[in-house]
Amino acid sequence: MSKLPASQVKILVVDDERSMREFLEIMLRKEGYWVQTAANGKEALDLIRKNFFDLVITDIRMEPVGGLEVLKRCKRVSPQTVVIIISAYASTETAVAAMNEGAYDYLPKPFNIEEMRAVIRNALETRGGEEDRPARPGDGPLHFGCLIGESPAMRKVYELIQRVAATSSNVLVTGESGTGKELVAKAIHRQSPRRDQPFVVVNCGGVPESLIESELFGYRKGAFTGATTSRKGLVEAAQGGTLFLDEIGELSPVLQVKLLRLVQDKTIKMIGDTVDISVDVRIISATNRDLEKMVIEGTFREDLFYRLNVLPIRIPPLRDRGEDVPILAQHFLNKFCRQFGKDIRKISSYAMDILNHYDFPGNVRELEHIIERGVALESSSIVLPDSLTLATYKKIRTDSLLPGRPTIPPEGMNLDEYLAEIEKKILQQALQQTQGVKFKAAELLSISFRSFRYRLIKYGLATEEE
Ligand SMILES: Nc1ncnc2c1ncn2[C@@H]1O[C@H](COP(=O)(O)OP(=O)(O)OP(=O)(O)O)[C@@H](O)[C@H]1O
Numbered sequence: 001m002s003k004l005p006a007s008q009v010k011i012l013v014v015d016d017e018r019s020m021r022e023f024l025e026i027m028l029r030k031e032g033y034w035v036q037t038a039a040n041g042k043e044a045l046d047l048i049r050k051n052f053f054d055l056v057i058t059d060i061r062m063e064p065v066g067g068l069e070v071l072k073r074c075k076r077v078s079p080q081t082v083v084i085i086i087s088a089y090a091s092t093e094t095a096v097a098a099m100n101e102g103a104y105d106y107l108p109k110p111f112n113i114e115e116m117r118a119v120i121r122n123a124l125e126t127r128g129g130e131e132d133r134p135a136r137p138g139d140g141p142l143h144f145g146c147l148i149g150e151s152p153a154m155r156k157v158y159e160l161i162q163r164v165a166a167t168s169s170n171v172l173v174t175g176e177s178g179t180g181k182e183l184v185a186k187a188i189h190r191q192s193p194r195r196d197q198p199f200v201v202v203n204c205g206g207v208p209e210s211l212i213e214s215e216l217f218g219y220r221k222g223a224f225t226g227a228t229t230s231r232k233g234l235v236e237a238a239q240g241g242t243l244f245l246d247e248i249g250e251l252s253p254v255l256q257v258k259l260l261r262l263v264q265d266k267t268i269k270m271i272g273d274t275v276d277i278s279v280d281v282r283i284i285s286a287t288n289r290d291l292e293k294m295v296i297e298g299t300f301r302e303d304l305f306y307r308l309n310v311l312p313i314r315i316p317p318l319r320d321r322g323e324d325v326p327i328l329a330q331h332f333l334n335k336f337c338r339q340f341g342k343d344i345r346k347i348s349s350y351a352m353d354i355l356n357h358y359d360f361p362g363n364v365r366e367l368e369h370i371i372e373r374g375v376a377l378e379s380s381s382i383v384l385p386d387s388l389t390l391a392t393y394k395k396i397r398t399d400s401l402l403p404g405r406p407t408i409p410p411e412g413m414n415l416d417e418y419l420a421e422i423e424k425k426i427l428q429q430a431l432q433q434t435q436g437v438k439f440k441a442a443e444l445l446s447i448s449f450r451s452f453r454y455r456l457i458k459y460g461l462a463t464e465e466e
Pocket residue numbers: 146147148149175176177178179180181182183184287288328364365368
């Protein structure tokens with residue numbers, strides 16, 4: 001553990017007192033750690049369920065869920081996590097209770113920085129050795145908040161997130177469906193100085209224009225039939241925080257104009273009102289469409305595009321960052337095992353082979369669903385190819401494989417031997433065409449993987465162990 005660089009050590013700080021949270025956050029960030037904060041036990045437990053933390057520093061007295069409860073549940077879902085308790089109400093009783101539940105240490109408030117530093121360093125150093133660390137995300141594979149992936153492309157995305165987070169400029173996140181655009185938007189918000197303010201999502205697609213307008217800007221009583229009271233819109237709800245405009249490419253021309261006003265002047269008008277309301281929001285928009293092309297075609301306003309696209313972040317499709325596939329697959333495996341209460345440790349190497357050669361038109365979301373189904377269907381202790389259901393597996397053309405016109409067996413060979421010879425050749429050809437990927441070869445021949453493997457062994461083209 002001590003060998004891990006500080007930037008890969010993930011720490012969660014839980015305290016309902018904002019100044020304490022900020023103090024610890026600043027101090028720990030200075031030391032180079034990756035820090036996240038939670039304002040109470042409930043928030044903390046949500047985070048712990050979704051992420052792996054090396055260390056949790058938690059206050060005791062918090063509503064609705066206190067620090068002892070955080071400690072207990074944290075130890076249940078993630079026994080490797082080190083928990084340090086801090087509290088202004090130091091009493092030997094709570095200290096003993098905390099240590100009994102597996103806390104590493106108990107620090108009464110106020111403590112000085114040096115004290116805290118030393119406790120953290122010791123805690124991280126005395127943690128179990130590398131070998132008994134669980135194979136889970138955050139441990140080993142590089143990640144950034146909820147975003148997992150070690151590919152150079154993802155590292156670049158993490159770097160960009162960090163850089164843009166510090167500013168208030170508008171960000172446009174682009175990428176195919178399921179690449180993680182919303183996660184990136186959230187990560188920017190969480191890293192930004194606005195992190196304690198709201199993060200509000202507006203879906204601009206699939207909702208009628210009139211509805212989006214009233215959702216976005218709100219309305220005054222009597223503005224239209226049915227407006228019996230005034231209602232604030234989502235832009236106002238995001239005051240001081242981040243407004244995430246998802247599927248921005250779907251916005252109608254009329255709404256594009258209204259949005260331009262918001263982006264340009266940082267003011268809005270409620271429907272049925274004449275007064276301008278000024279708002280302070282950082283706008284992150286996302287789309288899987290090619291906005292530049294839409295600008296050229298005249299379906300997206302150029303002025304709006306440039307204002308939204310001040311800082312662009314492009315997330316590459318999963319097929320272009322193959323090295324992330326096994327990491328993400330293992331991450332989702334752990335996630336769904338926890339969710340379904342199953343104990344499946346591994347994805348078989350054949351199954352992994354299939355995933356590594358799949359092109360994931362639905363990107364990370366599709367991989368997530370594949371693993372979810374796999375975990376649900378699998379009854380053994382590893383995920384086998386049979387429990388992977390790949391919706392759009394690319395078929396390779398089979399024409400070239402068809403044997404020529406059948407002839408009678410050559411001299412000295414009976415029909416069975418001859419057929420066996422042909423079958424073996426076909427198997428070899430299929431393997432050749434699929435660069436040795438057995439699953440693909442089976443697909444090519446329209447037989448089950450099991451049957452293909454049986455035949456390979458029969459003809460000495462594979463061994464039982466393979
Ligand atoms: N790098 C990643 N690490 C972990 N999970 C990811 C990653 N990228 C995407 N996901 C998961 O994949 C799913 C889709 O992600 P998200 O909703 O952010 O994609 P999107 O780009 O907004 O897709 P769409 O264009 O369809 O709205 C989510 O469940 C998300 O948690």
